[in-house]
Amino acid sequence: MEPDILELESFLPYRLYRLADAVSREFSRVYKERHGLTRPEWRTLSGLGQRGTMTATELGEQSAMHKTKVSRAVAELERRRWLTRTPDENDRRVEHLALTKAGLAAYREMVPLAKAFEGELLARMSADERAAVATGIAAMERALEEKS
Amino acid sequence: MEPDILELESFLPYRLYRLADAVSREFSRVYKERHGLTRPEWRTLSGLGQRGTMTATELGEQSAMHKTKVSRAVAELERRRWLTRTPDENDRRVEHLALTKAGLAAYREMVPLAKAFEGELLARMSADERAAVATGIAAMERALEEKS
DNA sequence: CCAAACTGGTTTCATTTGTAACCATTGAAA
DNA sequence: TTTCAATGGTTACAAATGAAACCAGTTTGG
Numbered sequence: 001m002e003p004d005i006l007e008l009e010s011f012l013p014y015r016l017y018r019l020a021d022a023v024s025r026e027f028s029r030v031y032k033e034r035h036g037l038t039r040p041e042w043r044t045l046s047g048l049g050q051r052g053t054m055t056a057t058e059l060g061e062q063s064a065m066h067k068t069k070v071s072r073a074v075a076e077l078e079r080r081r082w083l084t085r086t087p088d089e090n091d092r093r094v095e096h097l098a099l100t101k102a103g104l105a106a107y108r109e110m111v112p113l114a115k116a117f118e119g120e121l122l123a124r125m126s127a128d129e130r131a132a133v134a135t136g137i138a139a140m141e142r143a144l145e146e147k148s
Numbered sequence: 149m150e151p152d153i154l155e156l157e158s159f160l161p162y163r164l165y166r167l168a169d170a171v172s173r174e175f176s177r178v179y180k181e182r183h184g185l186t187r188p189e190w191r192t193l194s195g196l197g198q199r200g201t202m203t204a205t206e207l208g209e210q211s212a213m214h215k216t217k218v219s220r221a222v223a224e225l226e227r228r229r230w231l232t233r234t235p236d237e238n239d240r241r242v243e244h245l246a247l248t249k250a251g252l253a254a255y256r257e258m259v260p261l262a263k264a265f266e267g268e269l270l271a272r273m274s275a276d277e278r279a280a281v282a283t284g285i286a287a288m289e290r291a292l293e294e295k296s
Numbered sequence: 297c298c299a300a301a302c303t304g305g306t307t308t309c310a311t312t313t314g315t316a317a318c319c320a321t322t323g324a325a326a
Numbered sequence: 327t328t329t330c331a332a333t334g335g336t337t338a339c340a341a342a343t344g345a346a347a348c349c350a351g352t353t354t355g356g
Contacts, residue, residue: 004256004259005197005198005259006194006197006198006258006259006262006263007198008191008194008195008198008210008211009210011262011266012171012266012269012270012281013168013171013172013175013265013266014191014211015285015289016164016167016168016171016172016285017168017169017171017172018212019164019168019285019288019289019292020161020164020165020167020168020169021165021168021212022292023160023161023164023165023288023292024161024164024165026292026295027161038341038342039342040342040343043156043162046154046156047156049153049154050153050154050155050156055304055305056304056305057303057304057305062156062157063156063162064166064169066343066344066345067304067305067306068305068306068307068343068344068345069342069343069344070305071305071306071307072306072342072343074305075306091303091304091351091352092350092351092352093303093304093305093350093351093352094303094304094305094351095304095305108152110154111152111153111154114154114159115154117161118159118160118161120295121160121288121291121292121295122160122291124290124291124294124295125287125288125290125291126287128283129283129284129287130287131280132279132280132281132283132284132287133160133280133284133287133288134284135276135277135280135284136277136280136281136282136283136284136285137163137164137167137284139273139274139277139278139280139281140167140171140269140273140281141163141167142272143269143270143272143273144167144170144171144174144269146272147174147268147269147272186311186312188312203334203335204334204335205333205334205335214313214314214315215334215335215336216313216314216315216335216336216337217312217313217314218335219335219336219337220312220313220336222335223336239321239322239333239334240320240321240322241320241321241322241333241334241335242321242333242334242335243334243335
């Protein structure tokens with residue numbers, strides 16, 4: 001292990017990114033093939049299904065998306081009539097977003113698929129490994145927070 | 149924890165992606181600010197620095213990049229005169245890529261920065277946590293392999 | 297009050313990306 | 327041989343993304 005060489009295959013940022021990319025790509029087939037959703041759209045659907053009602057800003061915070069992504073995803077789901085916007089009483093800049101019946105139906109259909117995907121992945125690991133995954137991810141999240 | 153609700157914040161693919169994205173984005177500042185490199189360009193530089201000489205196909209395999217990304221990254225590094233192409237003797241479709249002096253200099257400058265970045269991140273964790281990260285990532289990589 | 301700073305959200309534009317088609321070359325098969 | 331499938335690599339086109347400008351509206355300070 002020469003000190004002036006970087007071994008890409010074991011470099012943490014690279015490994016992490018490649019892993020996340022592969023998992024995400026694999027999982028995206030679930031919602032892409034089913035309904036032709038993009039990732040931002042899926043996250044929006046998922047966020048609203050989980051919480052019921054949110055503003056675009058809240059959505060962005062919850063699902064770690066830039067506001068332009070949120071804006072575009074919301075526009076597309078609205079076009080499909082999967083969500084509706086209700087202007088806020090007090091602040092007319094704000095809109096409250098909620099799923100329609102159709103949107104909720106799509107959400108209810110997706111949830112078990114998502115859980116199954118995650119379940120299958122975890123099922124290929126030992127209990128110890130699953131614990132390590134949980135600990136490791138939490139540790140990295142925390143370490144990253146501190147870094148900034 | 150209702151069974152018909154998916155908690156996005158603890159959903160593995162989402163969490164993993166968000167984490168990788170944040171780490172990668174943070175790290176990208178290192179090479180973006182320093183030389184204005186994109187991620188594919190950085191990976192190309194890194195791969196060639198590490199292995200010395202590679203073909204575009206090998207580069208793609210080593211660094212998990214689609215061949216169009218490789219092609220474009222190589223073209224850009226060539227434009228900067230950081231790498232050169234040498235046609236293969238036996239197979240005229242193949243080119244062997246290698247860093248020039250300038251490319252190697254850039255590589256040598258980047259390596260310690262990359263290692264420092266990774267080191268700082270790991271330094272914010274306990275030894276147990278670092279072990280969990282290693283075990284967890286390896287487990288996920290393996291589990292994902294099996295899945296397909 | 298009123299101007300300036302700020303905030304929620306959208307749009308514009310340039311860059312990045314992925315897919316598919318493509319070109320040239322090679323290998324295998326008839 | 328000649329043809330046909332496969333392979334290394336590039337290019338063209340469409341879609342996804344990010345940064346910054348933008349347009350309401352709202353708040354703050356003088």
